[in-house]
Amino acid sequence: MKADTLFFYPKELIDKETQSLALSIRQWADKEVIANRLKFLENYRQLVENSRKKLAMDIGLQQMIWPEDYGGGGFNSYKRSISIVRVLEEVGRADPGIGFMFAANFSSYAPMVMEPHIDKDLCAQFAPMFCGKELKTGGSLILPGAGDIDNKDETLFLGRTIQVAATLEDDEWVINGKGLRPLNSGASAELFCIVCASAYGGKGGKKAKGIPSIIYVPGDSKGIKRGKAFKKTGLHADKNADVSFNNVRVPKAYMVKRDGAVKGVYLWLNLCMSATCIGSLMNVYEIIKDWVDVRVIKGKGLIKENPLDAAVLAEIAEDITLSRMLTYNLANIMTKPEVYGSLEQDRVFALAEMIGMRVASSALHAINRTMELMGSAGYATEWNLEKHWRDVKTIQSYLCGIGANVPVSMDIARLFFDCKEI
Amino acid sequence: MTIDEFSRPEEYISPLDKHLGSVIRQWAEEDVMPYRRRFDEDWKEHKIIEPAFKKLMADLGLQMCLFPEEVGGWGLGHSNYTATISYRMFEEIGRADTAMAVAFGVTFWPLTTITVEPHVNIRLCKEFAPMFNTDKPCFSALAMTEPQGGADIENIDLLKGRTIQTTAVLDGDEWVINGHKLWPTNTGGVADLLGVACTTRSGSDDPNDFALIFVPSTTKGVTQGGPYEKAGMAADKNSDIWFEDVRVPGWYRAAGPGDDARCFEEIISWGQMGSSAFLTGAMMNLYEILYKFCSEKTYNKKPLKENDAIAALLGRIAGDLDICRVIGYQIARMIDRPDIYGGRGSRQVISKIRNFKEFIADRAVEDFGKAMDILGFYGADRAWDIEKHWRDIKIIQLWMGGKQLCQMEAARYFFDCKSL
């Protein structure tokens, strides 16, 4: 049986358009990526670049999330959450690094494109960047993270430090922040979606104190300095680099000041990353299935018939099944604000964080256990497992942001137990 | 607090510990740590990696340390502290790069069967010492794993070598070896000397038919493939080796019928000791990096280490290192003192040592993973050096037959299981 049918998901909730889109992505994955992995073993980046182009342009993922009125694919609604998961899952199966890029892109556009908060001015401004005929890197997210011991007057977003200040001067936001670590694509993004501390008054360069907000900054704005792309564990489809903003000016309208907008970014990020991780797990299942169907141990029986190894396989299957159910469940909850409340409120935000953390950690657990059963083959590039392991681990650390799972645990404890001082 | 203050049983540390430890630490800090972030891209060529090996092995002369003095060695194989001092050396190298530690450690691995008491085989020592007594780095490899599986070959207690496909047939006074091995450390063209696990009678589970035979890698009929690309461990090259009618003198067999099988069981203990040392070395470096990061970076306006919940994670990580180091040195002690603990290849010692190593490996894998999450956006960044260790050490948990074999050995010993 195919992984797809073996691991439950709410099929009845997937509309026809999404089914056919998922099928196209499946075909793209099999033909363009999975079938070519061995051929491009030593030049994987090339494979990623060739195949991402087809996915972004021919299949249309680059514009998928933008409103139809602005040339997009019209998936810009909370009502399409399940479809978005289905799509990213198929991409993650082929390559979690490509999945990650789209997941981060989607989350970075969400504050301006997602119903019911479509910001028409911003869409009109930025949709042409991504809904044309040219392949783009997409939007880069700069989220709050680690603070600096020497900096006493930082603005926080739920304990995490916001490192970018935006000050209003003459109807323009003046943006400052040094050595920032984006989540994705710092080296080449055409647009930055930044969680900043916005404040009225103050002069450029002077650190503003203010409220957590979202500001969009075009990548070619004057005053942006990008570092060299750094080497990282996984997600090699994406080139990331530190970025500094030195008195970068953008129009006043580029700020999204809505209450809950920052939480909204985390919400979409957790959903999209979970979808990417379960996609990765689908391929991990295919790899381990091929292995245990033929590998013999103890000089005679198949490895899968050994009770100890079968118990490990069961753990892997459980991790995949439950992660998939959790992710689709979150998506389903997001499609029904009339039942579960608005997406940007604390309950849904905390749920998304919980599920994001749990899915990333279950995915990593499943891949670790898979590697155990595959011995050295699991560790060799040739078997394609180790790449999933590196990619998913990178996603997990990124979702933590800083301090492992502690910030998320604090968000959850605050919600359920009214903690005031954590 | 420095890394040297993590616990270990101070009363049986080798007299050479301080001196050798500091020499290797200096080498690691000058010749490895400043360059290690570029090692991954050097996995095939070893252009950056090789000079560091040359200094350690040839210039400092460590590749001769196990050989007896009479053949120009340092005579460590005669010492009561062979394993304990090896642990310290491996730990110091592992702190900088576990792959270099394994490449270095494996060089001694097959040699333990001819250089360490009570197995000193002076004829073979004389034969092979000149290879190592040069100004170039010289490596050995221990070829056990085969395409059909490595775990079975290491599961010597249960399968007794029955699955080994590489054959050694005595033709006059020469062994003729045929077979195909995978994965040995220091292959891919690196090793000059190979210790090859063979059977003298296919399918036999008689210990007398297990043979460990030394084969210089330039012998006719030996072919090494190109190195495999892996998730990590760039400084260790691994490849296929084919043996096609390879002929070596009959006396290249390590110890002889029955004794080779016993030596091989001891090799398992040595390997697990080395693995444990690589891991605690890497964990020492983890502690250093985390100390810096968690003192300088903040969450909720306090240094990370001053947040109770994050401190709990840090406490666990440091605590694990403290515990694992004690266990690791205990392994070394058990190998050094068969008079107290029983033979290195005895069931009791192998099972306990496998169990110790599995515990250390599990702690290390979890701690490095957690540490990457503590660094968050920086965890996967090569510049912080944790992610490389994380990629490198995973295989230490999996090699030598893997985690499940360790679990089965423990169950078999502690519960008298007969069929696992």
Ligand SMILES: Cc1cc2nc3c(=O)[nH]c(=O)nc-3n(C[C@H](O)[C@H](O)[C@H](O)COP(=O)(O)OP(=O)(O)OC[C@H]3O[C@@H](n4cnc5c(N)ncnc54)[C@H](O)[C@@H]3O)c2cc1C
């Ligand atoms: C960096 C590196 C260095 C290495 N160095 C060396 C070296 O120096 N010399 C060498 O010979 N090899 C070396 N190896 C190979 C390594 O030791 C083997 O890969 C390992 O022993 C497992 O063998 P395998 O990969 O063939 O897996 P298999 O033997 O097929 O085992 C796969 C899995 O099956 C399961 N299994 C096996 N037996 C049992 C059992 N009895 N009960 C329950 N489950 C079981 C376990 O989950 C195991 O992990 C190295 C590998 C790497 C990656």
